[in-house]
Amino acid sequence: EVLKKEKNCSPYIYHGDISSFLYEHHDRIPDTDRKLLQQARTLVTEESQWVWRDAQLTVYGKLFQVVFYSGDRTNKYVVQLTGQDRPAEVVEHKGWRLKVRDSFKTAWNWLKRAAGAVAGALTGVFSRLAIGW
Numbered sequence: 194e195v196l197k198k199e200k201n202c203s204p205y206i207y208h209g210d211i212s213s214f215l216y217e218h219h220d221r222i223p224d225t226d227r228k229l230l231q232q233a234r235t236l237v238t239e240e241s242q243w244v245w246r247d248a249q250l251t252v253y254g255k256l257f258q259v260v261f262y263s264g265d266r267t268n269k270y271v272v273q274l275t276g277q278d279r280p281a282e283v284v285e286h287k288g289w290r291l292k293v294r295d296s297f298k299t300a301w302n303w304l305k306r307a308a309g310a311v312a313g314a315l316t317g318v319f320s321r322l323a324i325g326w
Contacts, residue, residue: 194222196257203263206245208234210261218257225278226254232280233261233272244268244291267291 196218202210215222218294222230233252237245247264253273267288273279 197259198257199260199286199313201243201263202261204246205242205263206248206261207238208237208315211237214259214261221256222254223256226256229254229272229274229280232282236272236282243258247288264313 198214200214200249202211211230214226215230229252233250237250243299245263246263247266248268248270249266250261250270250272252259252261253271257272267286268291269285271283271285273283
């Protein structure tokens, strides 16, 4: 039988919520599902706390389905097993703040790469001039 749970983690989801679920159900969770919960903990600790104030994190294991949530659940994440029984995470929905942040990060990374390419090209030109080409 698949265990189905929802856990209100207000004011925000944090790794301790996932750890307590793991502790409460340790006797029914196989290693593959334990890895999913560990991946979920890693995801929560690597993302900014404000993201988890209005979020839903669903973990689909072989023997359980648990939903950790907080606030209005605008940021939705899923952790599940791949075909090779490896944990994988998916962002199902981003709230507007997360969309803006990720768009800014993408644009900033593009600008850094472009500036690096221009600087590299200019360095090549100046070094050729310096050696008399």
